[in-house]
Structure formats: structure tokens, C-alpha cells
Amino acid sequence: MKIIGLLGGMSWESSSEYYRIINQTVNRKLGGHHSAKSVMYSVDFEEIKKLQHNNRWDEATKLMVEGAQYIEKGGADFLVICTNTMHKMASEIQQHISIPILHIADATARKIKDQGISRIGLLGTKFTMEEDFYKGRLIANFNLDVNIPSKKERPLLTGLQHENKFVAIF
Known part of the structure; x- marks a missing residue:
């Protein structure tokens, strides 16, 4: 069994969902008391959030x-980033590790x-919806027609606002 590297903490709730789903899937496929072999590193999301919202993406x-x-030093065979938004820097991360993301x-x-679906709606953080690291990849690599709600429509979709930004529920 390969060792899964989980880069989490953005938020810890999201990371726990990745961990839960991965382990449930392994158990369902292998039965018994099987669970995934994994290594997790969790960042402090408060630090990340401040950097995101102050446009300090390099940091x-x-x-x-x-x-x-x-995670790589911990023996992982590949890496999963436990959030959509931080895939913004996936290519830069890949340049510094030898295991695949x-x-x-x-x-x-x-x-x-x-x-068989080719036209989709994309909901997520402002960064995920508005920047090309996610949407652009779906379009360029998979020829999907990707639509995002307008800034005016976003609050209407869920009715949730948190610190003046759209919160999507999946």
C-alpha cells in the first residue's frame, strides 16, 4: 500500500474530511480493519489566511x-493538498519535492x-473561482465549459456571508 501525504490545516475541518474519506474508501475496498497509510502535515490556517488576503502568496x-x-521526508509516495485554493501554488510546490502531487x-x-458532463458550475473561495489555477486547468486540460457565479449572485446561492466573503457549501 502506498503512503499518502496529506498537506492540511486549511482548515483542519477540511483536512479531517480528506482523512475520513480516504480511510473509509480504503476500508470499503479492502475490508476488515484496513485503513490508509498516511503522513499529514498541518499548517496554521490563520497564518495562511492572512497571507492570502494580504496578497502575500510567495510567503x-x-x-x-x-x-x-x-511530508516527503516522512515517507509519503505522493501528495494531496487538502483544499482547493492552495492548489494555486501546486506547480511551485512540485518543483521542490520529488513525489507527485x-x-x-x-x-x-x-x-x-x-x-458525461461537459458544462459545470464552479463554487469555491474567491481565489478558486476568479483565478485560473483551477478553472483554467479544467478548461485547458479537460475541455470543460466552466461557469462561476457573478459577484452579485454569490451571496444568493447559499445566503451565507463570513467576514465579507462568499462561503460555498458543497
């Missing part, structure tokens, strides 16, 4: 690279394509 990338390097947009696109 956030440095923290993510350090976490990925700890499983990109969430690729896994998402394959599931979408498997269902």
Missing part, C-alpha cells in the same frame, strides 16, 4: 513547500467527464 507558498518537504482539479475533472 504562503514557502509555508506550503516546507510542509510538502516534511495529485491535483484536485484533475480528479474532479475525471469524475465529471466519467459522468
Whole structure:
């Protein structure tokens, strides 16, 4: 069994979902008391959040690279970033580690394509919806028609606002 590297903490709730789903899937496929072999490094999301919202992505990338390097040293065979938004720096992280990153947009696109769907709506953080690191990958690599709600429409979709930013529920 390969060792899964989980780069988490953005937020810890998201990371716990990744951990839970991965382990439930392994158990369902292998039965008994099987669970995934994994190594997790969790960043402090408060630091990341401040860097994101102050457009200090280089510093956030440095923290993510350090976490990925700890995971690699811990024996992981590949890396999963436990959040959509931080895939923004996936290519930079990949340059500093020798294990592959499983990109969430690729896994998402394959599931979408498997269902015969070609036109989708994308909900997420402002960064995920507005920047090209996710949406652009879906379009360029998988030929998907990707739509995002306008800034005016976003609060209407869930009715949730948190610190003046849109919160999507999946």
C-alpha cells in the first residue's frame, strides 16, 4: 500500500474530511480493519489566511513547500493538498519535492467527464473561482465549459456571508 501525504490545516475541518474519506474508501475496498497509510502535515490556517488576503502568496507558498518537504521526508509516495485554493501554488510546490502531487482539479475533472458532463458550475473561495489555477486547468486540460457565479449572485446561492466573503457549501 502506498503512503499518502496529506498537506492540511486549511482548515483542519477540511483536512479531517480528506482523512475520513480516504480511510473509509480504503476500508470499503479492502475490508476488515484496513485503513490508509498516511503522513499529514498541518499548517496554521490563520497564518495562511492572512497571507492570502494580504496578497502575500510567495510567503504562503514557502509555508506550503516546507510542509510538502516534511511530508516527503516522512515517507509519503505522493501528495494531496487538502483544499482547493492552495492548489494555486501546486506547480511551485512540485518543483521542490520529488513525489507527485495529485491535483484536485484533475480528479474532479475525471469524475465529471466519467459522468458525461461537459458544462459545470464552479463554487469555491474567491481565489478558486476568479483565478485560473483551477478553472483554467479544467478548461485547458479537460475541455470543460466552466461557469462561476457573478459577484452579485454569490451571496444568493447559499445566503451565507463570513467576514465579507462568499462561503460555498458543497
